[in-house]
Structure formats: C-alpha cells, structure tokens
Amino acid sequence: MRYLILFFFLLNTQVIAAQETDSVKTIDPVTVTVRAFQQKEDITTAVVRRVEYAVPSSKSALVTAMNTIAGVRMEERSPGSYRINIRGSSLRSPFGVRNVKVYWGGIPLTDPGGNTYFNQLAFNNFNAITIFKGPASSMYGAGTGGLILIDPPAATKSGGGVEYFTGTYNAHHLLAEGTLTKDNYINTVTYAHDQSDGYRAQSAMQRNNFSWNTRMKWKNQELIASVLFSDLYYQTPGALTLQEYQQNPQAARPKAGAFPGAEQINAAIWQKTLTAGVTHKQKFGPYWSNTTTGYGAYALVKNSAVRNFEQRKEPHFGGRTVFDFDRKWGSTGLQWSTGLEAQQGYSTIRVSDNRNGRPDTLQTDDDVTISTYSIFTQGILSWKSWSYTAGVSLNRSRLQFTRLNAYPVTEQVFRYNNEVAPRFTVLKKFGPVDLLGTVSRGFSPPTVAEVLPSTTIINPDLKAEHGWNYELTARKSLWKGQLHLEATGFYFNLSQALVQRRDSSGADYFTNAGNIRQKGAELYANYIHFFPTGLLNYLNITANYAHSHFKYSDFMKTGQDYSGKWVPGVPMNTLNTQLGLALKPGIYTDVNYYTAAAIFLNDANAAQAPAYHLLGIKLGYRKPVKAVDINVYAGVDNLFNETYSLGNDINAAGGRYYNAAPLRNYYLGAAIGLRRH
Structure with a gap:
C-alpha cells in the first residue's frame, strides 16, 4: 500500500500567495538560470525560490527545499547544524559547509578560510537560491564542491507580512518582513525567530535573525547596501553507535570511557555572525559595465564539545570587482567578463579543557592569518544556434598559524599558489532540444578547519585537491512549454581528495585520499498546467532523480587499501517528487516525497545506514481580501514514521555514525x- 501511495504522489509543491482572486503565480522550484555566468542555459544549475508566507515544512523548510534538487543533499545533524553535499562534497564537512562557495547578494558568506556558516540564514533571508553543480572556479575562485548564489529579498512594492507556525517538539517560528519603496529607493527589513526543543536529548536550538537591504538607482548607477545578523544557539547531541541508535534513537551521546556524555558537558554551540557590504553597479556606455562589492564580516563562536571547549573570533573582509562587455552584431553576440576577488581574515582560536560545559585549562592558543585572491576572465560567443564559453582563473591562498602558548612562539606558513582553473562549454540548439557539453577544472586548498581540526594538531601534510569535470546535458520542452525535461551525465576525476576521519572522542581530522572517480546521472521533469475554467486553478508536478556512482580509484592509508571501495556518505540513488494542487476558491495541497538509498558510513564499506522514505503533506487555504493575503495551513512530516539518520558522522571511531x-x-x-498596489 505504501508504494501505491508513493507512486500516486510523484508531484510538486512550490507556489506563491495569490495575487488576484482567480490566479496563483506558481514558482518552478528547479529551473535553468542565467545568473551565475551571464549566459542563458550555458551551465548546469538549479534555482530554489522562496514561497511567500507559506513555509513548506515546519521542521526544516530550507532542508526540504534544497533536497528537491537532483544531486544536492542538505543534511541536518540536529536543529541548526547543517551540511550541504553537492555531488559528494560533504566528504570534507563533519559539520558546517566547506568546499562550497556561498554568496548572499554578491557578498561572500564563505570566509577566506573556506568555511561557511550557512546556519546563520533564516527562511526569509532569500528570494532565490541558485545552485551551480560542479567546479565554478572560472568565475568564483577555488572550489570543487559547487557554488550557491543567494538573492536577498527583492520586493519592488511597499508592503509586508508576518507568519507564525508551531509544531511538534515545542517548535515556534516567527517570520516578519517589510518593504518601503519611494521613487528609485527600495528598503527591505526582515526578522526571524526560530526555536525548538528538538527530537533528541540535548538538541534544543534558538535563533534570532535580522537582515536589511536597500537599493538606490540614479541614471546609469545603482547602489546596494546589505546587513545580515544572526544570533544562534544550538545543542549538539553527538552521534550514537548502532546499538545505542537501535535501543533509543532519541538519546544523546552517553559517557564512554574517559569522555563525558553530551548532556554532562552541555555540548552546544553559541554563534554570533555579522556581515555587511556595499555593491556599486555602473554602466559605461551601451556595452560596458562594472559591479564592485566591498564587505566586512565577524563571527564569534563558542563550542562546548566532548573533547574540549573551543572559542573562535573570526573577523574578515574583502571585495570583488567585475567588468562586463556585452554586444551583439546581428545573430552574433559576445559577452566577456573579467575581474578579481580578494579576502583577508584574522582569526584567534583558543582551545581549553572542558569542565562541565565551561572552559578550563588552556590547551592551545592560535592566531591565524588567511589571505586569498582569484583573478578570472571568461568569454561567451553566440552565433545562431551555437554558443561557446571559455574561461580561466588564477587562484592563490596563504595560511599562517602562530601558536602563542608554546615557547618559543613559532609560525607555520602554508601556500597554495598558481592553480589555473579553466572552463569550456559548447551549447547547440536543435529546435526544442538543447545539448550542452562542459569541461572544467576545479581546485580547492585545505580549509583552516582542516589544517587545524578539532584535534588541535596542525597538519602540515595536507595538499590541495583538484580534478577535471566532464558533463553532457540535454534539455527539451513539450506541450507549449508545459512540460520540461532535463538529463545530465557527468564524470569528475578528483585527485588528492580530502576525506575526514574521527577519533574516539568524536574530534575530526583530515587526510588526502588519492583519487576519486565520481560518475553520475541527474534527471529532472516538471509539468505545470493552468485551468482557465472549472474548479481547479493549477496542477504542478515535479520529479528529480540522481544516481551517484562514486568510488575510490586508488587510496592507501595506514596499511589499508580502500581502492575500489564506494565513497562513504553519498547515497547511490535519491528521488524527490512533489505535487502542488490548488483550487480557485483558495484551498491548496502540497505533497513532498523523498527517498535515499543506503549510505556507506566508512571507507572500508563495513557499515551502512539503511535506505529511507519520507512523505510530507500540507493542506492550506489562502484568500486575498483587497490588499491583504491570508494563509492558514497544517501539515505532517515523515508520515511513514521512519527511523532514519540524517547527517551521519563518516569514518567515526567506535562506530559512532548515527x-x-x-x-x-x-x-x-x-x-x-500586506501589499500596496
């Protein structure tokens, strides 16, 4: 019976509040975008758009939305603790987001050390999220794990709204947003409050988030100023062994040997982040333009862990400037972009003994200076039904560690220089069918958290990972654009791949794993139909499927040969299907189904987490009354009541994976x- 239900709900959910009595503007959650590289359809990318005043899931709206995309997997180890995997890139992320470049309104959220506090974002901090799959180094610097471009809220008329929803585990969420417009001036403010006791012991969280965006236009110029602040506290229950997981999956990590339990030391993270930036855009005549961004950011993080108590202060600043040329001659067009990006950071990292959740005797005291820059250029030549892209970047980074508590004070310097990252694409349009071929190279140096992991032992032997990526994509539209189909095959040969390990205390450390061959296929289908007459308003159906065939080509470590083994942490198959169905009176339903195959949990492939199936259903009613949109809804997540692990600890000592x-x-x-006409 379960699988009949699953077959019936191969469908899509993303919709936006009604603007008129008999019309609903639908949002296609996964579309090809032009934003990342200024050329329509010359890249493999997808877009997640925010659903105005209608959160698709009370548990983790952003997690649900991101996992609608084939090849993208967002995990939540506990409320507030996120990981993002784009074609396997979470190999380097025991927690947080690494090796994925993230920008918010053109401002880097990824610090110069390679880490991104993605959990600082609330659901109303974005209008759309554009995800680039594969290396994006030709325009966005070092990285092999993909690119995420976040558009801040982008209302064009004065108005606002407030939303509150509550749920199981004492979850409370408040979203508020307001926009004021006048002439060529737009000012938007958002506030979000999220809190939950969590499903597991020691998994409560609370976050307060504020953002401000303003835009001013005059003649051929535009000035954009943005501020993002987040104050987040979340507890970390820790991973369990298989026996502990089966006996009581809600338990926090218990005391084990000399290491205390998670509840005993109040395992948790206190995180405050502040980012502010200004972007100036200017056109120089009919063909040339420039976009320049400058920003500053500060992160204050405290981490009470089983092994120690860590305190980090991480200020950094930087900028990016891009000159663009865009001109057409009949059926021929040329787009050319060139520029540079630079970042500088100064971090202090103090690690102490943990005495019942408070810092005690100092273990290490490190000053870290990080600098990185990228120079890039890319051209796109279009001629009739053909389009050719060629781009390249030159990347350099420098890390300096100074350990102040050890005498004599010593400095260790790591340089990753002169790595060239080219990219080439060819797009051919055959009537309703587009074929796109891509060859690109990615380069990613170790992050600060990998050179100096939670073991506090500096690893001078880590090397940058790099590799070549090959892709072929076919796209087709049918039935006057109502049905969109897309299929992508890729092969990424990654050398010196960085892989995480965990010791008996749960502390992570990293090693280079030789070569990984990442082969895969991604399928996407979307059908949207509006009904001009009758009771139905629209029907929107989407399906996304990803097959990931990731194996170690050659990998020897501590006398063990893992060559030919499956790469852990990546399900071989994932499927997401969605349904959005609305009636003209205002009743609507959203249905979301997600399944992932079994996942290997260590390099030896000796343990695995079983496959699971998730089904979520929401039923709601929305009604526009003059200038007011009203929306009420209720829903259920994990309808099948599955016990599953989301965010496994890969290669953990003692089998603490779950x-x-x-x-x-x-x-x-x-x-x-509230909206203003």
Whole structure:
C-alpha cells in the first residue's frame, strides 16, 4: 500500500500567495538560470525560490527545499547544524559547509578560510537560491564542491507580512518582513525567530535573525547596501553507535570511557555572525559595465564539545570587482567578463579543557592569518544556434598559524599558489532540444578547519585537491512549454581528495585520499498546467532523480587499501517528487516525497545506514481580501514514521555514525501579507 501511495504522489509543491482572486503565480522550484555566468542555459544549475508566507515544512523548510534538487543533499545533524553535499562534497564537512562557495547578494558568506556558516540564514533571508553543480572556479575562485548564489529579498512594492507556525517538539517560528519603496529607493527589513526543543536529548536550538537591504538607482548607477545578523544557539547531541541508535534513537551521546556524555558537558554551540557590504553597479556606455562589492564580516563562536571547549573570533573582509562587455552584431553576440576577488581574515582560536560545559585549562592558543585572491576572465560567443564559453582563473591562498602558548612562539606558513582553473562549454540548439557539453577544472586548498581540526594538531601534510569535470546535458520542452525535461551525465576525476576521519572522542581530522572517480546521472521533469475554467486553478508536478556512482580509484592509508571501495556518505540513488494542487476558491495541497538509498558510513564499506522514505503533506487555504493575503495551513512530516539518520558522522571511531532525525511530526501556521498596489 505504501508504494501505491508513493507512486500516486510523484508531484510538486512550490507556489506563491495569490495575487488576484482567480490566479496563483506558481514558482518552478528547479529551473535553468542565467545568473551565475551571464549566459542563458550555458551551465548546469538549479534555482530554489522562496514561497511567500507559506513555509513548506515546519521542521526544516530550507532542508526540504534544497533536497528537491537532483544531486544536492542538505543534511541536518540536529536543529541548526547543517551540511550541504553537492555531488559528494560533504566528504570534507563533519559539520558546517566547506568546499562550497556561498554568496548572499554578491557578498561572500564563505570566509577566506573556506568555511561557511550557512546556519546563520533564516527562511526569509532569500528570494532565490541558485545552485551551480560542479567546479565554478572560472568565475568564483577555488572550489570543487559547487557554488550557491543567494538573492536577498527583492520586493519592488511597499508592503509586508508576518507568519507564525508551531509544531511538534515545542517548535515556534516567527517570520516578519517589510518593504518601503519611494521613487528609485527600495528598503527591505526582515526578522526571524526560530526555536525548538528538538527530537533528541540535548538538541534544543534558538535563533534570532535580522537582515536589511536597500537599493538606490540614479541614471546609469545603482547602489546596494546589505546587513545580515544572526544570533544562534544550538545543542549538539553527538552521534550514537548502532546499538545505542537501535535501543533509543532519541538519546544523546552517553559517557564512554574517559569522555563525558553530551548532556554532562552541555555540548552546544553559541554563534554570533555579522556581515555587511556595499555593491556599486555602473554602466559605461551601451556595452560596458562594472559591479564592485566591498564587505566586512565577524563571527564569534563558542563550542562546548566532548573533547574540549573551543572559542573562535573570526573577523574578515574583502571585495570583488567585475567588468562586463556585452554586444551583439546581428545573430552574433559576445559577452566577456573579467575581474578579481580578494579576502583577508584574522582569526584567534583558543582551545581549553572542558569542565562541565565551561572552559578550563588552556590547551592551545592560535592566531591565524588567511589571505586569498582569484583573478578570472571568461568569454561567451553566440552565433545562431551555437554558443561557446571559455574561461580561466588564477587562484592563490596563504595560511599562517602562530601558536602563542608554546615557547618559543613559532609560525607555520602554508601556500597554495598558481592553480589555473579553466572552463569550456559548447551549447547547440536543435529546435526544442538543447545539448550542452562542459569541461572544467576545479581546485580547492585545505580549509583552516582542516589544517587545524578539532584535534588541535596542525597538519602540515595536507595538499590541495583538484580534478577535471566532464558533463553532457540535454534539455527539451513539450506541450507549449508545459512540460520540461532535463538529463545530465557527468564524470569528475578528483585527485588528492580530502576525506575526514574521527577519533574516539568524536574530534575530526583530515587526510588526502588519492583519487576519486565520481560518475553520475541527474534527471529532472516538471509539468505545470493552468485551468482557465472549472474548479481547479493549477496542477504542478515535479520529479528529480540522481544516481551517484562514486568510488575510490586508488587510496592507501595506514596499511589499508580502500581502492575500489564506494565513497562513504553519498547515497547511490535519491528521488524527490512533489505535487502542488490548488483550487480557485483558495484551498491548496502540497505533497513532498523523498527517498535515499543506503549510505556507506566508512571507507572500508563495513557499515551502512539503511535506505529511507519520507512523505510530507500540507493542506492550506489562502484568500486575498483587497490588499491583504491570508494563509492558514497544517501539515505532517515523515508520515511513514521512519527511523532514519540524517547527517551521519563518516569514518567515526567506535562506530559512532548515527544522528537520528525526528519521527512523524506535525505543524500548524498562519500568515498575513500586506501589499500596496
């Protein structure tokens, strides 16, 4: 019976609040975008758009939305603790987001050390998220794990709204947003509050988030200023062994030998982040333009862990400037972009003994100076039904570690220089079918957290990973654009791949793993139909499937040969299907199904987490009354009540792999939106 239900719900959910009585503007959650490289359809990318005043899931709206995309996997080890995997890139992320470049309104959220606090973002901090799959080094510097471009809220008329929803595990969420426009001036402010007791013991979280964006235009210029602040506290229950997971998946990590339990030391993270930036855009005549961004950021992080108590202060600043040329001669067009990006950071990292959740005797005291820059250029030549892209970047980074508590004080310097990252694409349009071929090279130096992991032992032997990526994509539209189909095959040969390890205390450390061959296929289909007459308003159906055939080509470590083994942490198959169905009176339903195959948990492939199936359903009613949009809804997540682990600790000592996700849970919410015509 379960699989009949799953077959019936091969469908899509993303919609936006009604603007008129008998029309609903639908949002296609996965579309080809032009934003990343200024050329329509010359890249393999996808877009997640925010659903105005209608959160698709009370548990983790952003996690649900990101996992609608084939090849993208967002994990939540506990509320507030995120990881993002784009074609296997979470190999380097025991927690947080690494080796994925992230920008918010053109401002880097990825610090010069290679780390991104993605959990600082709230659901109303973005209008759209553009995800680039594969190396994006030809325009965005070092990285092999993909690129995420986040568009801040982008209302063009005065208005606002507030939404509140509550759910299982004492979850409470408040979203508020307001926009003021006048002439060529737009000012938007957002606030979000999220809190939950969590499914597991020692998994409570609370986050307060504020953002401000303003835009001013005059003649051929535009000035954009942005501020993003987040104050986040979340507890970290720790991973369980298989026996502990089976006996009580809600338990936090217990005391084991000399190491205390997670509850005993109040394992948690206190995180405050502040980012502010200004972007200036100017056109020089009909063909030339420039976009320049300058920013500053500060992160204050405290981490009470089983092994120690860590305190980090991480200020950094930087900028990016790009000159663009765009001209057409009949059926021929040329787009050319060139520029540079630079970042500088100064971090202090103090690690102490952990005495019942408070810092005690100092273990290490490190000053870290990080600098990185990238020079890039890329040209796109279009001629009739053909399009050719060629780009290249030159990347350099420098890390300096100074350990102040050891005498004499010594400095260790690491340089990763002169890595050239080219990219080539050819696009051919055959009527309704597009074929796109891509060859690109990615380069990614170790992050600060990998050279100096939570073991506090500096690893001078880590090397940068790099590799060549090959892709072929076919796209086709049918039935007057109502049905969109897309298929992508890729092969990424990654050398010196960085892989995580965990010791008996749960502390992570890293090693180069030789070569990894990442082969895969991604399929996407979307059908959207509007009904001009009758009771139905629209039907929107989407399906995304990814097959990941990732294996170690050659990997020897500590006398063990892992060559030919499957890369851990990546399900071989994932499928997401969605349904969005709305009636003209205002009743709507959203259905979301996600399944992932079994996942290997260590390099030896000796343990694995089983496959799981998730089904979420939401039923709501929205009604525009003059200038007010009203929306009420209720829903359920994990309808099948599956016990599963979301965000496994890969290669953990003692078999501590499992972080249990919530069982069946419910939510209820309401939203009011005000708009000005």
